[in-house]
Amino acid sequence: xxxSYNWLKELIPNLSWNPEQVAEKLTMSGTEVxxxxxxxxxxxxxxxxxxxxxxxxxxxxxxxxCQVNIGQKRLQTVCGASNLERGQRVALAxxxxxxxxGLEMKxxxxxxxxxxxxxxxxxxxxxxxxxxxxxxxxxxxxxxTSLAEALRLRDSILELEVTPNRxxxxxxxxxxxxxxxxxxxxxxxxxxxxxEAGIETASEVEVEIEDVVGCPRYTARVIKGVKxxxxxxxxxxxxxxxxxxxxxxxxxxxxxxxxxxxxxxHAFDYDNxxxxxxxxxxxxxxxxFLTLDGVGRTLSSNSLLITxxxxxxxxxxxxxxEKSEVxxxxxxILLESAYFDPPTTRRTSKELGLVSESSYRFERGADPENxxxxxxxxxxxxxxxxxxxxxxxxxxxxxKKVAFPKxxxxxxxxxxxxxxxxxxxxxxxxxx
Amino acid sequence: xxxxxxxRKLEEVRVxxxxxxxxxxGVMRELGRLPAEVRPAVGKEANLLRERIEAALxxxxxxxxxxxxxxxxxxxxxxxxxTPWLGRSHPITQTIIEIEDIFRGMGFEVAEGPHIETxxxxxxxxxxxxxxxxxxxxxxxxxxxxxxxxxxxSPVQIRVMEKKSPPVRIIAxxxxxxxxxxxxxxxxxxxxxEGLYVDREVSVTDxxxxxxxxxxxxxxxKIKVRFRPHFFPFTEPSVEYDFSCMxxxxxxxxxxxxxxxxxxSGAGMVDPEVFKAVGxxxxxxxxxxxxxxxxxxxxxxxxxxDIRLLYENDLRFLRQF
Numbered sequence: 134x135x136x137s138y139n140w141l142k143e144l145i146p147n148l149s150w151n152p153e154q155v156a157e158k159l160t161m162s163g164t165e166v167x168x169x170x171x172x173x174x175x176x177x178x179x180x181x182x183x184x185x186x187x188x189x190x191x192x193x194x195x196x197x198x199c200q201v202n203i204g205q206k207r208l209q210t211v212c213g214a215s216n217l218e219r220g221q222r223v224a225l226a227x228x229x230x231x232x233x234x235g236l237e238m239k240x241x242x243x244x245x246x247x248x249x250x251x252x253x254x255x256x257x258x259x260x261x262x263x264x265x266x267x268x269x270x271x272x273x274x275x276x277x278t279s280l281a282e283a284l285r286l287r288d289s290i291l292e293l294e295v296t297p298n299r300x301x302x303x304x305x306x307x308x309x310x311x312x313x314x315x316x317x318x319x320x321x322x323x324x325x326x327x328x329e330a331g332i333e334t335a336s337e338v339e340v341e342i343e344d345v346v347g348c349p350r351y352t353a354r355v356i357k358g359v360k361x362x363x364x365x366x367x368x369x370x371x372x373x374x375x376x377x378x379x380x381x382x383x384x385x386x387x388x389x390x391x392x393x394x395x396x397x398x399h400a401f402d403y404d405n406x407x408x409x410x411x412x413x414x415x416x417x418x419x420x421x422f423l424t425l426d427g428v429g430r431t432l433s434s435n436s437l438l439i440t441x442x443x444x445x446x447x448x449x450x451x452x453x454x455e456k457s458e459v460x461x462x463x464x465x466i467l468l469e470s471a472y473f474d475p476p477t478t479r480r481t482s483k484e485l486g487l488v489s490e491s492s493y494r495f496e497r498g499a500d501p502e503n504x505x506x507x508x509x510x511x512x513x514x515x516x517x518x519x520x521x522x523x524x525x526x527x528x529x530x531x532x533k534k535v536a537f538p539k540x541x542x543x544x545x546x547x548x549x550x551x552x553x554x555x556x557x558x559x560x561x562x563x564x565x
Numbered sequence: 566x567x568x569x570x571x572x573r574k575l576e577e578v579r580v581x582x583x584x585x586x587x588x589x590x591g592v593m594r595e596l597g598r599l600p601a602e603v604r605p606a607v608g609k610e611a612n613l614l615r616e617r618i619e620a621a622l623x624x625x626x627x628x629x630x631x632x633x634x635x636x637x638x639x640x641x642x643x644x645x646x647x648t649p650w651l652g653r654s655h656p657i658t659q660t661i662i663e664i665e666d667i668f669r670g671m672g673f674e675v676a677e678g679p680h681i682e683t684x685x686x687x688x689x690x691x692x693x694x695x696x697x698x699x700x701x702x703x704x705x706x707x708x709x710x711x712x713x714x715x716x717x718x719s720p721v722q723i724r725v726m727e728k729k730s731p732p733v734r735i736i737a738x739x740x741x742x743x744x745x746x747x748x749x750x751x752x753x754x755x756x757x758x759e760g761l762y763v764d765r766e767v768s769v770t771d772x773x774x775x776x777x778x779x780x781x782x783x784x785x786x787k788i789k790v791r792f793r794p795h796f797f798p799f800t801e802p803s804v805e806y807d808f809s810c811m812x813x814x815x816x817x818x819x820x821x822x823x824x825x826x827x828x829x830s831g832a833g834m835v836d837p838e839v840f841k842a843v844g845x846x847x848x849x850x851x852x853x854x855x856x857x858x859x860x861x862x863x864x865x866x867x868x869x870x871d872i873r874l875l876y877e878n879d880l881r882f883l884r885q886f
Contacts, residue, residue: 160793161793161794162794163793163794163795163796165793165795165805296795297697297796298796299796475696476696479696480696549766549768549851550768550769550802550834550851551768551769551770552768552769552770552771553768
């Protein structure tokens with residue numbers, strides 16, 4: 134699993150360890166850090182530029198001559214990108230800078246016009262795939278700031294080997310909790326506040342669980358009138374640095390919350406539900422379902438399905454369906470935050486040969502008590518980044534509380550097995 | 566000349582014709598007495614004849630001598646003798662023998678188990694039930710349903726404990742199999758050595774002691790051993806242990822990936838569930854178990870940087886040990 138050091142730092146504001154120290158502490162406490170590397174290339178000398186003036190090149194129709202403010206001074210640069218406009222904030226590589234792909238910036242004359250530096254695309258900066266148009270930054274960025282600082286590119290990625298007995302470590306909060314227990318600081322949970330409005334969620338969706346062994350808990354929220362658009366750059370870049378492709382704000386938020394809390398969520402396009410209800414049931418032997426990766430799958434009665442009462446919309450805890458997937462035209466969302474039982478998830482995942490970030494966590498064991506927190510966190514982010522009206526209340530179908538095993542610790546047994554006496558006080562301090 | 570079948574007979578013909586008293590030689594010698602007007606013609610004739618005889622003799626000699634050399638080879642009795650090639654133990658065998666010697670000195674017996682195992686010995690009895698994530702089908706070779714090539718030497722623990730009551734103190738070296746794609750540090754069949762000690766009041770300190778003593782015995786007193794918490798279904802608590810890198814002595818090199826440590830294997834205190842499977846009372850007995858990558862140890866010991874070299878049986882490689 135990949136972790137962002139910056140993210141850990143946001144969760145533990147008083148974390149005093151640097152990335153190398155965090156790696157060492159985690160390795161020596163049982164979560165081996167396999168590698169530690171920078172999240173992005175961080176070339177010096179790439180700054181935020183404010184495009185003040187754009188004129189067509191006197192000698193070439195498809196080239197533009199722009200005046201770019203880079204803080205203390207202005208540079209004239211020639212650019213051929215089709216999406217360049219006056220007033221944009223762009224990433225400008227200054228003369229003398231070497232880009233990640235090895236290209237070196239020089240002051241030059243292009244068809245008789247002086248040009249210094251270059252306005253870059255994501256691809257040229259080594260932070261994305263888009264290479265045919267220039268990267269346009271948010272308006273709030275100040276001209277002259279270094280790009281690495283503006284986009285918070287300076288981050289370290291830790292790759293961890295989490296052992297199967299520690300599913301609680303499969304998230305940033307989980308690892309932050311671990312670091313706090315090791316004396317690294319105090320955990321500060323992320324913001325979950327949002328505004329509710331309109332009708333009661335319960336009057337908009339009804340949840341029924343047929344198989345309470347496979348699905349002990351299912352919570353749902355409905356958010357109406359969201360605007361699906363690309364995620365803000367900071368979110369997209371962080372997800373991509375952790376190996377998850379940015380798709381759209383709502384989909385990215387469910388992935389973000391998964392990496393943050395360790396609890397897998399799913400957002401459905403609620404308008405694709407034939408009925409206003411969620412029914413969790415076993416699949417009929419041979420039932421067919423088209424998952425959102427575009428593959429048609431044949432299910433056995435081992436598989437658990439999320440349905441709209443009739444038609445399946447997801448294979449529980451593994452993957453959603455193509456039909457109910459959130460798309461550019463989605464307006465109303467049903468946000469699922471549930472708890473699926475590990476053996477059921479594991480069997481289905483094996484049968485179908487389908488492993489996802491979600492199935493990986495459910496089959497190792499998610500926390501049923503974490504479902505509400507994860508749902509609230511995602512709702513907060515959706516309201517912040519996609520707008521919309523959050524209906525009143527959470528529909529929480531939790532027929533029988535999952536019992537937590539109590540662990541008895543016998544001090545005598547501890548000293549027999551460990552071979553040294555551990556003073557009562559030290560033992561208590563460690564367990565706190 | 567046609568009847569000559571040995572070089573000697575041929576030589577007799579040559580002497581008879583061309584020798585000092587030979588017929589042709591005689592003609593040449595008499596030349597001076599001949600009248601001057603016939604002398605050149607006779608001389609020329611005699612010379613031509615001599616050349617023809619010499620050519621015929623040479624040809625005949627070539628033919629007869631070929632047969633001769635095969636039947637009578639020349640043997641030089643003063644040549645020194647050829648050293649016969651002696652086989653030797655494979656570096657892995659040498660390493661296993663060394664490991665066994667060290668542990669025998671500490672009171673361990675050597676045990677063995679089959680390469681083809683059942684699900685029960687390889688997994689279930691080792692507290693790894695069917696639905697456990699640690700039991701991934703993907704890296705096990707199955708022979709048939711429920712029958713597999715053992716993925717570790719740990720099944721030997723169960724087989725020994727089933728037959729014997731504590732105290733038990735064994736090591737079990739042997740081949741293991743996993744569906745890994747071969748690369749510089751993985752091969753689908755590799756050697757492990759299992760260690761197990763069960764008695765009253767065996768503790769983590771004993772485990773640390775025995776591993777450290779082993780490391781010093783094998784690599785010298787300067788070696789350091791590091792234990793890190795880990796997870797295995799059949800031990801609790803579990804550790805992974807590393808040796809300080811003997812190639813760079815801790816300063817960082819490609820073998821230890823610049824960490825100064827080389828991972829050797831896992832260990833831990835036998836899980837009470839494992840004791841229950843073999844009928845030992847976990848309230849009375851405790852024990853430790855450890856694994857050890859034999860290939861890894863051989864690689865450090867002989868500074869081999871690619872595990873595949875150990876399994877290619879290239880004589881140019883094997884003759885170096």
